Amino acid sequence: MPISNEFFKGFYKENPVFKLALGLCPTLAVSNSLQNAVGMGAAATFVLLCSNVIVSLIRKGVPKKIRIPIYIVIIATFVTIVDLVMAGFAPDLHKSLGIFVPLIVVNCVILGRAEAFAGKNSVAYSFIDGLGMGIGFTFALSAVAVVRELLGSGKLWGFPIMGSGFEPVLLLILPPGAFLTLGLFVGLFNWLDNKRTTA
Amino acid sequence: MENKFLVSASPHITDKESIPKIMYGVVLSLIPAIVGSVYFFGVRAGWLIVLAVVTAVATEALLQFFMKKPITVGDGSAIVTGILLAFNIPAEVPWWIPVVGSAFAIAIGKIPFGGLGYNPMNPALLGRAFLLASWPTKMTIFTTAPRDGTLSGINAASITDFGLETITQATPLNVFKTQRAVLETSAKAEVAISQLYDSYGNLFWGKVGGCIGETSVFLLLIGAIYLIYKRYIGLRIPLSYIGTVALLSWLFGGTKGLATGDPIFHILSGGLILGAFYMATDMVTSPVTSRGRIYFGVGCGVLTVAIRLVGGYPEGVSYSILLMNLSVPLLDRYTRPKTFGKVKEK
Numbered sequence A: 001m002p003i004s005n006e007f008f009k010g011f012y013k014e015n016p017v018f019k020l021a022l023g024l025c026p027t028l029a030v031s032n033s034l035q036n037a038v039g040m041g042a043a044a045t046f047v048l049l050c051s052n053v054i055v056s057l058i059r060k061g062v063p064k065k066i067r068i069p070i071y072i073v074i075i076a077t078f079v080t081i082v083d084l085v086m087a088g089f090a091p092d093l094h095k096s097l098g099i100f101v102p103l104i105v106v107n108c109v110i111l112g113r114a115e116a117f118a119g120k121n122s123v124a125y126s127f128i129d130g131l132g133m134g135i136g137f138t139f140a141l142s143a144v145a146v147v148r149e150l151l152g153s154g155k156l157w158g159f160p161i162m163g164s165g166f167e168p169v170l171l172l173i174l175p176p177g178a179f180l181t182l183g184l185f186v187g188l189f190n191w192l193d194n195k196r197t198t199a
Numbered sequence B: 001m002e003n004k005f006l007v008s009a010s011p012h013i014t015d016k017e018s019i020p021k022i023m024y025g026v027v028l029s030l031i032p033a034i035v036g037s038v039y040f041f042g043v044r045a046g047w048l049i050v051l052a053v054v055t056a057v058a059t060e061a062l063l064q065f066f067m068k069k070p071i072t073v074g075d076g077s078a079i080v081t082g083i084l085l086a087f088n089i090p091a092e093v094p095w096w097i098p099v100v101g102s103a104f105a106i107a108i109g110k111i112p113f114g115g116l117g118y119n120p121m122n123p124a125l126l127g128r129a130f131l132l133a134s135w136p137t138k139m140t141i142f143t144t145a146p147r148d149g150t151l152s153g154i155n156a157a158s159i160t161d162f163g164l165e166t167i168t169q170a171t172p173l174n175v176f177k178t179q180r181a182v183l184e185t186s187a188k189a190e191v192a193i194s195q196l197y198d199s200y201g202n203l204f205w206g207k208v209g210g211c212i213g214e215t216s217v218f219l220l221l222i223g224a225i226y227l228i229y230k231r232y233i234g235l236r237i238p239l240s241y242i243g244t245v246a247l248l249s250w251l252f253g254g255t256k257g258l259a260t261g262d263p264i265f266h267i268l269s270g271g272l273i274l275g276a277f278y279m280a281t282d283m284v285t286s287p288v289t290s291r292g293r294i295y296f297g298v299g300c301g302v303l304t305v306a307i308r309l310v311g312g313y314p315e316g317v318s319y320s321i322l323l324m325n326l327s328v329p330l331l332d333r334y335t336r337p338k339t340f341g342k343v344k345e346k
Helices: A003-008 A024-029 A034-057 A064-089 A091-100 A102-106 A108-118 A123-153 A175-198 B019-041 B043-066 B077-087 B096-107 B123-134 B136-140 B156-162 B165-169 B172-181 B187-197 B200-205 B217-229 B236-252 B263-268 B272-279 B290-309 B317-326 B328-334
Strands: none
Touching: A003 A123, A024 A091, A024 A102, A024 A123, A024 A175, A034 A064, A034 A091, A034 A102, A034 A108, A034 A123, A064 A091, A064 A102, A064 A108, A091 A102, A102 A108, A108 A123, A123 A175, B019 B043, B019 B077, B019 B217, B019 B272, B043 B077, B043 B096, B077 B096, B077 B123, B077 B272, B096 B123, B123 B136, B123 B317, B172 B187, B172 B290, B200 B217, B200 B263, B217 B272, B236 B263, B236 B272, B236 B290, B263 B272, B272 B290, B272 B317, B290 B317, B290 B328, B317 B328
16 A cells, blocks of 8 residues: 555545544544634644554564553653643633543544554554644544634634524534534445445 | 336325324414414514524524425425424514524434434423523513403403412412412412412403413313314323323312312413423324323423422423423333243243
8 A cells, every 4th residue: 555545545535533433532522613623623633643653663562461551651651741832821621621631541543453453553544644644633623623712702713703693503512513414424434434435 | 027016114004194284284283372462462472483493494404404404384284393492482572582492402402312202302492592591581471461351261360369460470379389389478378379369261261461372271172172173282291291280280289188179270370281282292202102101291390380389480381291291211211011922031
């Protein structure tokens, strides 16, 4: 498989959120504004990239039986870095993401890639895989967030977009709105898939 | 050889009843309440109903057209959804509220699940829940007093007795909730609540504020009797629902302690009659077994009283029915009747 495929599969074919249904917890929780979504996506991408590389580097020396604890320790290291850096340089974002930054440790996208890909492939492939998956995850979060922020508060990236006559659909900012939007996106992806396979 | 027999799956009883016939029967039964809503709240209420119905029908037709499915709007179920949704909104909402609500009810609550017969929740109530969560201020402001009546149902002459200006600004259940909250501190709260209890007449005829279709118990009951006579709805759900509300509100809704509540006030006010007869009994979203229907009604009643007395909202009919809708598969499973002649395994 050419290396470019490993990069692009994260966007559509194996999109972690819309196709693999991984990492739904942060997708639902922090997709109420585009800023939060991109911040979360960037943090997760950084952790994913670093953990994929390290896991791939040490993959031959890791005993099979204790690989999960080892992966978790690696991931937790990078999450701690992200957590402290974010608290230091983007305190507002850190505050609004709250508990979901430390929870990246148990983000199933990251652990899933370490287990399913980085533990079995070379460093270069794992790096590209992590980058593609991370961007795909960010893309999914942002897609949900754009819909929710635009309709739910009439803003985008914090700036008012809709006219003054627009009445924000409060529900979309609330938790049910996350489930609704995510469900519609998953439906859209499945529909596109069906169209491709039947055409 | 000529085929003389029609081969089909059971049951083999044929009847003139069909989905369209039942749905238009429900529409017919709602006509007294529609006329009443226009009488009490003005022509605007009629326009809101028309908008909701047209949107519901158009949404269903458009979606089915684009999905290349057979277009089934002729069965009238979208019309019923539209009317019931409009019945659940105040008379002074902006025109787009019933439009958005109806579109949501059909496009999210019904079509994605497979259309009529597959929706897990009552689409009209889902639309209302969506509107209430999205535009809470627009959905809870009642300013149009009904013709010949007051918003709270208390006679205008006696409102001044306890000098509360704000009492004219709210529906009966709003007054009940706010006054009950200050029962400990305000001497007038008890007077206000007893005044509410004296307004049975207004509540029964519909001369109180509220959502446009829920206020007149009398007109809703006319339609309900027709539906029961035609056997489109059974009595198990409405009676167990209303009975539970009566019992629990009598036990816990009082101002002087246990068993001093006023069950009649709680039955007549809010959307209980509309909900119990028209929405909880929805054939698609209620249990099929007899015992299941009674549990369903009791569950709705418990939740309604819980929301009215201790929850954050003054009225809980719509949320309680939606919550119980979700428990229907479970109820059906656990109340499945024993197969005739089956012996219990040892």
